[in-house]
Amino acid sequence: MVRQAYEKLDKIIEEYMRFYYTDNFDENDLEKSQIVSNEKISFEHPVFNDVEGSLTNSTISKRNFQHKISLETIQNKYDLYFYDCNLGYIDNFIMSLDKNILVITSYNSENAISVWNLSKGQMVAKFIGHQAYISCMTMSKNNNFIISGSGSYISKADSTVRVWNLAKKCQEIVFTGHSDRVSSVSITDNNVFIISGSNDKTIRLWNLITKNQEHIILCENNAYPLTITKNNHFIVSKALNEPLIIFNPKDKQIKALIRAQKMLIENISVTKSGRFLVSVTDNKIMVIVLPKNHKGISKSTCDNLLASNSSGYKRVLWNLLKKKHKFETKQHFSGINSIVLTSDKKFAVTGSSDKTVRIWDLNKKIQVGYFNNHTSIVKSVDITSDDKYAVSGSIDKTVRIWDLTEKKQVEVLYGHETAVNFVSITSDNQYFSLSETELILWDLKLKSILKQIPIHKIHTVSKDDTYCVTSNGKCLLVWNLLTKQKTLEFKGHTDIINCAAISNDNSFIASGSSDTTIRILDLQEKHQKSNINRHKRSITDIIITNDNHSIVSRSEDKTIRIWNLIRSKREKLQKAVFEGNFYYKNEFIVLENNIFIVSISYDGYSLNVYNTLEKSQEIVFESDIKIKTIKITKNSHFIILVSETDIKIWNFVDKKIEVVYENKFSMIKNAFITPLKKFLIVEFYKNVQVLDLEEKNVEVVIETSDNICLTGFEVSQLENKIYFSTGFGISVYNIDEKTLKHEIFFDKNFEELYNSDPVYEEKLFPKIRNID
Numbered sequence: 001m002v003r004q005a006y007e008k009l010d011k012i013i014e015e016y017m018r019f020y021y022t023d024n025f026d027e028n029d030l031e032k033s034q035i036v037s038n039e040k041i042s043f044e045h046p047v048f049n050d051v052e053g054s055l056t057n058s059t060i061s062k063r064n065f066q067h068k069i070s071l072e073t074i075q076n077k078y079d080l081y082f083y084d085c086n087l088g089y090i091d092n093f094i095m096s097l098d099k100n101i102l103v104i105t106s107y108n109s110e111n112a113i114s115v116w117n118l119s120k121g122q123m124v125a126k127f128i129g130h131q132a133y134i135s136c137m138t139m140s141k142n143n144n145f146i147i148s149g150s151g152s153y154i155s156k157a158d159s160t161v162r163v164w165n166l167a168k169k170c171q172e173i174v175f176t177g178h179s180d181r182v183s184s185v186s187i188t189d190n191n192v193f194i195i196s197g198s199n200d201k202t203i204r205l206w207n208l209i210t211k212n213q214e215h216i217i218l219c220e221n222n223a224y225p226l227t228i229t230k231n232n233h234f235i236v237s238k239a240l241n242e243p244l245i246i247f248n249p250k251d252k253q254i255k256a257l258i259r260a261q262k263m264l265i266e267n268i269s270v271t272k273s274g275r276f277l278v279s280v281t282d283n284k285i286m287v288i289v290l291p292k293n294h295k296g297i298s299k300s301t302c303d304n305l306l307a308s309n310s311s312g313y314k315r316v317l318w319n320l321l322k323k324k325h326k327f328e329t330k331q332h333f334s335g336i337n338s339i340v341l342t343s344d345k346k347f348a349v350t351g352s353s354d355k356t357v358r359i360w361d362l363n364k365k366i367q368v369g370y371f372n373n374h375t376s377i378v379k380s381v382d383i384t385s386d387d388k389y390a391v392s393g394s395i396d397k398t399v400r401i402w403d404l405t406e407k408k409q410v411e412v413l414y415g416h417e418t419a420v421n422f423v424s425i426t427s428d429n430q431y432f433s434l435s436e437t438e439l440i441l442w443d444l445k446l447k448s449i450l451k452q453i454p455i456h457k458i459h460t461v462s463k464d465d466t467y468c469v470t471s472n473g474k475c476l477l478v479w480n481l482l483t484k485q486k487t488l489e490f491k492g493h494t495d496i497i498n499c500a501a502i503s504n505d506n507s508f509i510a511s512g513s514s515d516t517t518i519r520i521l522d523l524q525e526k527h528q529k530s531n532i533n534r535h536k537r538s539i540t541d542i543i544i545t546n547d548n549h550s551i552v553s554r555s556e557d558k559t560i561r562i563w564n565l566i567r568s569k570r571e572k573l574q575k576a577v578f579e580g581n582f583y584y585k586n587e588f589i590v591l592e593n594n595i596f597i598v599s600i601s602y603d604g605y606s607l608n609v610y611n612t613l614e615k616s617q618e619i620v621f622e623s624d625i626k627i628k629t630i631k632i633t634k635n636s637h638f639i640i641l642v643s644e645t646d647i648k649i650w651n652f653v654d655k656k657i658e659v660v661y662e663n664k665f666s667m668i669k670n671a672f673i674t675p676l677k678k679f680l681i682v683e684f685y686k687n688v689q690v691l692d693l694e695e696k697n698v699e700v701v702i703e704t705s706d707n708i709c710l711t712g713f714e715v716s717q718l719e720n721k722i723y724f725s726t727g728f729g730i731s732v733y734n735i736d737e738k739t740l741k742h743e744i745f746f747d748k749n750f751e752e753l754y755n756s757d758p759v760y761e762e763k764l765f766p767k768i769r770n771i772d
Helices: 002-020 027-038 071-078 299-308 581-585 748-756 759-764
Strands: 089-095 101-107 113-117 122-127 134-139 145-150 161-165 170-175 182-187 193-198 202-207 212-218 223-228 235-239 244-248 253-258 267-270 276-281 284-289 315-319 324-329 336-341 347-352 357-361 366-371 378-383 389-394 399-403 408-413 420-425 431-435 438-443 448-454 457-461 467-472 475-480 485-490 497-502 508-513 518-522 527-532 539-544 550-555 559-564 574-579 587-591 594-600 606-611 616-622 627-632 638-643 646-651 656-662 670-673 679-683 687-692 697-703 712-715 721-725 729-734 739-745 767-770
Touching (some): 101 134, 113 145, 134 182, 145 182, 145 193, 161 193, 347 378, 347 389, 366 399, 389 420, 389 431, 448 748, 457 497, 467 497, 475 508, 485 518, 497 539, 508 539, 508 550, 518 550, 559 581, 581 594, 606 627, 670 712, 679 712, 687 721, 739 748, 748 759
Parallel strands (some): 336 378, 378 420
Antiparallel strands (some): 089 101, 101 113, 113 122, 145 161, 202 212, 267 276, 336 347, 357 366, 399 408, 431 438, 438 448, 457 467, 475 485, 518 527, 550 559, 559 574, 594 606, 638 646, 687 697, 712 721, 721 729
């Protein structure tokens, strides 16, 4: 997920840096370098907080304390001056547990690792040996060893794992065996085993004492070791789309495979004692008991674990050895929407649809705290870094602070206009909450609002990919995608803007609002041309015809209306009106100034089209399988038919099935087709999937953190690009390059927050999860 997104971005950066440090170019390199030099691209390096082995907020992998940081930031924070002229721009760093040793890797020609003593304020060692980009790094708990992995996306040179001795200041071991880029490394607490995951689809176990490779775990996809238990008895690993692996390094055996056949393993963490593996799935907390020694877990036990889970809203602790419930509680009377663990992993705090926040002692297996002050569903919870306070957000529009020690509410914060869907603690113990309309940054000490940032919604992107139209509440904004600047801001509407469209020639924009009006804006002269106020209720949809002569609008007053944009004095403004539930509830297509109403038949086995101009209806498609839902693509040329077993793409113009994509799909929110009909982009309620229509597979999944929703996405009509937003900026996913870039920020205040703390990018922006 997060890891995959940054790997793709690292690949681009690595290629650019290769040009930077190359002295002699061949003909192809020279041609490429000229293209690169003319591009204007800003890269952001990956940023993660210091976490111990855990997976939170729907992620399945994290780097070890690696930060997006500049030399100036480190100099100011630690009062250091980096005198190494070859250091370059810092890529990643790790810090020892005692905060005394800082280990840095950077983009430079040396592929070097620099070691700094923070108390002395000086560099004490530099390790040179890798022949390719250093892709991952970790440090032993006793500060004796640094372990690094390398490898390149461009070539497969130097896919090695190297061990560096900090005391002797030398390279101790070079482990060879991986045939592709090493993506992650870990070391056991007793400094005996090193575990590495690679893009060669293997997890490898190395013995630091014998200096040999001990074991290989073969995976079907790129592999990542996740965490190691404190007693070093178990390694918990995960490869993309594969079962969770519990592996014992002592006897070199896989002790268990936890398969998510019926449910998605969203969150996972190993407790500090190493006894429990905590997982969250939908409305259930699942705690797996790990034995005190490395024996006793069977594969069938773990397979039965998920198969035996009941569907009620409860938490179940299974004893894997005895194959029975160890404890079961039903204190939550409705769905668990959010869970967070304390830093020592001994306690869990949950928020539920039963309006309560509860604290659970995972060792004693009991509820130890209960807060019922919220008056509606609790959507999100989080805990401060010192484990003293919990913060919760609710549909009741409040943010509440709870003292976990005293077990009491200490503050109620008001300020949100709508339901609070998400809360999170920043690295400096400030925290922010998110509703559908705004983000509020709170000061934990002063209990006051520091910043309030509006949420934007993407409505449309121009046909030539020049403009993107967004709104926040009553305000309409236009962004230039080429210059990445705001070009127009319009505040004429008196209620929330629900929809907008831009003409094919970029001359004007039409917007529809809950104030019942349609506003026509001249994009070139930047002023309002007209105001249409014939609708009686909120406007939900708006379309501009291909010839730019008419506007079609649909409203909650159950009418579809056609408006003349270019008319003589004798012509009326309103060309036609169609009234009734039939027009309001069904999908509609606009082609050549004609409106077609598309509906599913009463029995669900045929597709009907009503021609409003000719006032005739015909059955255009009959199916053997019941049609669940239909969606119209933006250019009105295709109808997406979703059934229980497949998706069919019906060409409305040619009246034929173009593609049948066999798979089981849930209800979809939206659908687009890229140019040349190569990809189908489908928006579901929790993610966006890119389907390759030629290869008939899922190319990539775009997803967000829990309770963070997309506020709009559009697909380019020129290139294989997708424009996303979670409300704070425009992110662009390039399907061909498989890269996701956050290119435009809607608010300067938020951009400052984004650059100051990695939590904003990690929690609030869309991420890509590659499907190999």
